[in-house]
Amino acid sequence: xxxxxxxxxxxxxxxxxxxxxxxxxxxxxxxxxxxxxxxxxxxxxxxxxxxxxxxxxxxxxxxxxxxxxxxxxxxxxxxxxxxxxxxxxxxxxxxxxxxxxxxxxxxxxxxxxxxxxxxxxxxxxxxxxxxxxxxxxxxxxxxxxxxxxxxxxxxxxxxxxxxxxxxxxxxxxxxxxxxxxxxxxxxxxxxxxxxxxxxxxxxxxxxxxxxxxxxxxxxxxxxxxxxxxxxxxxxxxxxxxxxxxxxxxxxxxxxxxxxxxxxxxxxxxxxxxxxxxxxxxxxxxxxxxxxxxxxxxxxxxxxxxxxxxxxxxxxxxxxxxxxxxxxxxxxxxxxxxxxxxxxxxxxxxxxxxxxxxxxxxxxxxxxxxxxxxxxxxxxxxxxxxxx
Numbered sequence: 001x002x003x004x005x006x007x008x009x010x011x012x013x014x015x016x017x018x019x020x021x022x023x024x025x026x027x028x029x030x031x032x033x034x035x036x037x038x039x040x041x042x043x044x045x046x047x048x049x050x051x052x053x054x055x056x057x058x059x060x061x062x063x064x065x066x067x068x069x070x071x072x073x074x075x076x077x078x079x080x081x082x083x084x085x086x087x088x089x090x091x092x093x094x095x096x097x098x099x100x101x102x103x104x105x106x107x108x109x110x111x112x113x114x115x116x117x118x119x120x121x122x123x124x125x126x127x128x129x130x131x132x133x134x135x136x137x138x139x140x141x142x143x144x145x146x147x148x149x150x151x152x153x154x155x156x157x158x159x160x161x162x163x164x165x166x167x168x169x170x171x172x173x174x175x176x177x178x179x180x181x182x183x184x185x186x187x188x189x190x191x192x193x194x195x196x197x198x199x200x201x202x203x204x205x206x207x208x209x210x211x212x213x214x215x216x217x218x219x220x221x222x223x224x225x226x227x228x229x230x231x232x233x234x235x236x237x238x239x240x241x242x243x244x245x246x247x248x249x250x251x252x253x254x255x256x257x258x259x260x261x262x263x264x265x266x267x268x269x270x271x272x273x274x275x276x277x278x279x280x281x282x283x284x285x286x287x288x289x290x291x292x293x294x295x296x297x298x299x300x301x302x303x304x305x306x307x308x309x310x311x312x313x314x315x316x317x318x319x320x321x322x323x324x325x326x327x328x329x330x331x332x333x334x335x336x337x338x339x340x341x342x343x344x345x346x347x348x349x350x351x352x353x354x355x356x357x358x359x360x361x362x363x364x365x366x367x368x369x370x371x372x373x374x375x376x377x378x379x380x381x382x383x384x385x386x387x
Contacts, residue, residue, distance in 0.1 A: 055088050060101045060127045064118040068107060068134060073143045077136045078109030093358070097125040098199065100206050100358065112137050116145075119210045121203050130203070130238075131210045194346045194362050196246040201260070201339055201354040204242055208338065211236055212313050220311035220338075222291055223264045227284045228386030230261040230379065245345045260339040261379050265294070266302045266309045266318070266356075268335040270369045275300035276308055277378040284385050303332075311338070316356060333357035337370045340379075 055061055068074045069082050089104035098121075105116040114136035120129045132145040212220045221232035234240050241249055245259035267273045275296045283290040294301075294308040302309045303319055319332035333356040341351030343365035350364040350371060366373040 052088055055092055055103070056084070058092065058101075060092070060118065060120045060122070060129075061088070061103060061105065063127065064103065064105060064116050064120075064129075064132060065107065067132060067145050068116055071134070071143065071145050073141075074114070074134050074136075074145070075109075077112060077134075077138065077141045077143075078107065078114060079111035080109060082107055082109045094122060098123050098202075100202065101127070102206070102209065114141065117213075119206055121206055123199055130206055191346055191348045191362060193247060194348075194352055197259075197341065197345065198352050198360040198362070200242060200246055201341070201352050201360050202358065204237075204260075204339060205354050205358055207236060207238075207242075208232070209313070212311075218313040220264060220313075222310075223262070223289050225289055226386060227289060228383045229257070230263065230382060231258045232262050232264070234258075245341060247345050257383070259345060260341050262339055263337065264311055266311055266315050266332075266336050268303075268332060268337075268369075270372050270375050271300060272302060272308065273370060273375045274378055277375075277382060279308060280382060281385070311356075330357070334359065340370050343371065343376060 065082075065084055074082070085106040085108065087106065090102045092101040092103065093099050100122065101118065101120045103116070103118045105118065107114055107116060114134055117131065117133050117135070118129065119131040120127050122128075129146055134143045134145055135141060208220055212218050221236060224231050224233060231243065234243055237243065243258040243260070244256070248259055263273075263276060265276055267276050276294070279294045279296055280290055283294075291310075293310055296306060296308055298306045301307045309315060309318065316329040316333040316336070320326055320329050336356040337353050338356055339354040341353065343349055343351045345351065346362075348362070348364065350362055350367065352360050353363050353370060354360050363371040365371045365376065369375060
């Protein structure tokens with residue numbers, strides 16, 4: 001079984017020399033060591049302060065805190081006044097009026113401490129909450145803030161209720177990920193008539209991540225148990241029509257087959273994808289769709305191994321082969337497809353693909369993986385199992 005921290009380096013601080021400054025230098029030059037540390041540290045603190053200030057000034061952060069302060073259950077749990085902490089955990093990406101946020105916000109009051117977990121998407125400059133929960137220290141202090149009554153003067157005009165998720169908030173630290181924000185490139189690759197579909201896929205991705213965060217081992221949703229239906233349980237969706245491409249909602253309904261294929265496993269090449277198709281077919285022949293990690297022929301599994309790993313939060317770390325070069329994880333996240341649109345929904349032949357890092361790309365058909373002719377035909381062949 002894959003462990004999330006299997007390839008993560010751990011560093012334990014050493015005991016400083018009692019006669020030095022902790023960096024191996026004698027007391028005679030300890031002052032110089034301290035000065036250099038302060039100069040370098042000061043720059044880092046300044047960057048962290050800037051990032052936290054930017055997040056805390058955002059509308060989605062302010063709206064989440066305002067909702068907590070207006071919620072009677074949170075007020076009873078913490079008392080008043082409710083104060084924010086300086087540190088914020090999670091991630092936030094915005095570009096050209098769209099974006100996403102997954103924030104962990106520590107708050108406290110006279111009676112105790114708790115955390116807000118806010119998941120939201122931004123479209124047309126307006127933030128919409130997908131999930132907003134509070135978890136306190138005491139048993140039973142796990143509240144859905146989208147389900148309660150909130151003062152209309154406080155609630156954001158663009159906020160709507162999403163799916164009800166129940167999860168335990170863990171410790172999260174803010175990470176400044178190197179590299180570019182791939183979401184900013186979505187509009188450059190998508191044809192105009194596929195833009196709404198791309199936005200729908202991004203929202204589905206946020207829902208799937210939120211669902212994974214509530215699982216004890218942070219696994220993404222399992223495959224639908226119906227043979228040949230390559231999707232997840234649509235009861236996870238606040239609106240079942242999200243399973244249908246917006247361009248096709250006039251002709252198709254939520255009762256029809258989804259517009260997207262969901263694999264639920266970490267495959268990034270055609271070879272791995274075809275191994276998944278074969279394993280799926282074999283599992284159905286034995287009586288059920290595959291669950292958990294799948295044993296396959298050596299070299300055909302995830303990252304060239306002997307297993308296809310079920311998706312889970314942090315799965316991209318499995319691809320790190322050199323702890324001094326974590327960029328391989330980012331590369332893998334850009335290449336692992338989560339949801340694949342069936343070709344033929346748009347003027348240009350091809351479909352949108354949501355990748356693990358959150359970006360959506362329109363891939364021509366036939367084209368590169370996962371839009372190769374052989375892989376798409378293999379996915380279509382699995383649907384015969386439902387007939």
